[in-house]
Amino acid sequence: xxxxxxxxxxxxxxxxxxxxxxxxxxxxxxxxxxxxxxxxxxxxxxxxxxxxxxxxxxxxxxxxxxxxxxxxxxxxxxxxxxxxxxxxxxxxxxxxxxxxxxxxxxxxxxxxxxxxxxxxxxxxxxxxxxxxxxxxxxxxxxxxxxxxxxxxxxxxxxxxxxxxxxxxxxxxxxxxxxxxxxxxxxxxxxxxxxxxxxxxxxxxxxxxxxxxxxxxxxxxxxxxxxxxxxxxxxxxxxxxxxxxxxxxxxxxxxxxxxxxxxxxxxxxxxxxxxxxxxxxxxxxxxxxxxxxxxxxxxxxxxxxxxxxxxxxx
Numbered sequence: 001x002x003x004x005x006x007x008x009x010x011x012x013x014x015x016x017x018x019x020x021x022x023x024x025x026x027x028x029x030x031x032x033x034x035x036x037x038x039x040x041x042x043x044x045x046x047x048x049x050x051x052x053x054x055x056x057x058x059x060x061x062x063x064x065x066x067x068x069x070x071x072x073x074x075x076x077x078x079x080x081x082x083x084x085x086x087x088x089x090x091x092x093x094x095x096x097x098x099x100x101x102x103x104x105x106x107x108x109x110x111x112x113x114x115x116x117x118x119x120x121x122x123x124x125x126x127x128x129x130x131x132x133x134x135x136x137x138x139x140x141x142x143x144x145x146x147x148x149x150x151x152x153x154x155x156x157x158x159x160x161x162x163x164x165x166x167x168x169x170x171x172x173x174x175x176x177x178x179x180x181x182x183x184x185x186x187x188x189x190x191x192x193x194x195x196x197x198x199x200x201x202x203x204x205x206x207x208x209x210x211x212x213x214x215x216x217x218x219x220x221x222x223x224x225x226x227x228x229x230x231x232x233x234x235x236x237x238x239x240x241x242x243x244x245x246x247x248x249x250x251x252x253x254x255x256x257x258x259x260x261x262x263x264x265x266x267x268x269x270x271x272x273x274x275x276x277x278x279x280x281x282x283x284x285x286x287x288x289x290x291x292x293x294x295x296x297x298x299x300x301x302x303x304x305x306x307x308x309x310x311x312x313x
Contacts, residue, residue: 003308003309004307004309005028005029005030005154005307005308006304006306007029007269007304007306007307008026008027008028008029008302009026009269009299009301009302009303009304010022010027010047010301010302011023011024011025012272012273013273013274013275013301014236014272014274014275015068015274016275017042017275018275020279020300021273021275021301022040022042023072025046025072026211026232027047027050028152029052029056030133030309031309032056033057033058033059033132033133034052034057035059035060035061036057036061037061037063037213038070038213039070039076040070040072041068041072041075043076044072044076046301046302050304054076055083055087057089058088059131060089060090060092061150062092062097063147063148063213063214064093064094064145064146065097065145066145066214073091073101077101077116078110078112080112080114081114084113085114086113086114088114088117090117090119091118092136092138094121094146094147095120095121095146098120101118121138122146124139125138133154133155134153134154134206135152135155136150136152136153137150139220139224140220141212141214141220142215142216142218143215144248147214147215149211149215149220149221149224150211151208151210151211151224152209152210153206153207154206154207154310155206157206157309158200158203158204160201161180161199161201162201166180169188169199180194180199180200181196181200183200204310205310205311206309206310206311207229207308208227208228208229208230210230210231210233212224212232212233213272214234214250214272215249215251216245216249216255217251217256217258221259222262223263227263227265229265229266229267230265230266230267230269231256231259231260231265231267231268232268232269233251233260233269233270233271234256235252235255235256235285236248236272236274237250237252237253237276238253238284238285238288239252239253239288241274241276252288253270253286253288254288254289254291254292256268256270256289256296257288257289257291257292260295261293265295267297268293268295268296268297269297269299270286270297270298270299285298
């Protein structure tokens with residue numbers, strides 16, 4: 001689908017990789033650009049296996065500085081240098097991100113020929129950051145280390161052009177129709193003025209994805225996910241390990257479902273799954289979530305999910 005976003009679950013595990021689940025990395029593929037949320041070790045190979053080019057990545061969002069979320073980042077930058085990348089890379093995340101990357105560069109002596117722009121924040125939340133194909137905002141979650149969740153939204157699209165009404169109004173094809181689609185009023189040769197709302201429908205909101213990894217259930221997570229089309233939420237443990245979730249700053253699958261329900265999202269993907277969870281436990285984890293939020297799903301590594309760039313009316 002040309003007018004679609006595609007989520008690639010490159011790694012759905014937590015802390016320690018297993019043969020079933022790699023460490024957490026989400027790729028969001030737009031028609032002409034790919035975003036990464038976190039960059040765990042092995043991300044480069046998983047990008048290749050998914051048929052995604054790292055050259056199309058211009059923005060990487062880092063939730064926090066625990067190793068299972070960032071140890072793949074230096075390798076990805078190094079490979080892009082060796083492949084003669086020239087386009088800048090923007091990396092967004094908490095304070096300490098610059099020290100981490102510059103420390104590795106200092107120790108190894110490696111530099112990149114392309115520009116790497118590191119954007120750090122320490123505030124509880126960011127405003128909306130407007131980029132070429134999407135916008136995002138970040139809020140501090142509740143974890144053992146400063147950790148941010150993200151809300152990523154495709155830009156709104158103009159409303160649909162009503163060609164039939166344009167014909168009835170004798171609006172010629174070409175630049176005048178384009179100006180109407182761009183939101184301008186026009187004057188016809190016979191003196192009539194036509195406004196965009198006569199032939200163009202309402203603007204269509206872009207689809208939104210909320211990414212809330214490594215967190216206890218919290219108000220920030222609910223606000224990031226409010227009305228989102230998709231929520232990926234920390235679901236590290238099952239209900240039987242509730243006390244461990246509280247102790248380590250993580251959530252159970254049932255708690256992730258409660259966040260999804262409170263936020264009114266359309267679909268929940270359980271994320272950051274403990275290595276304790278084997279194939280035999282998958283169904284139990286999913287049932288715990290679906291008892292509270294029926295549209296809960298448990299993705300396997302290297303699977304994907306598509307959704308329209310604009311929200312379905």
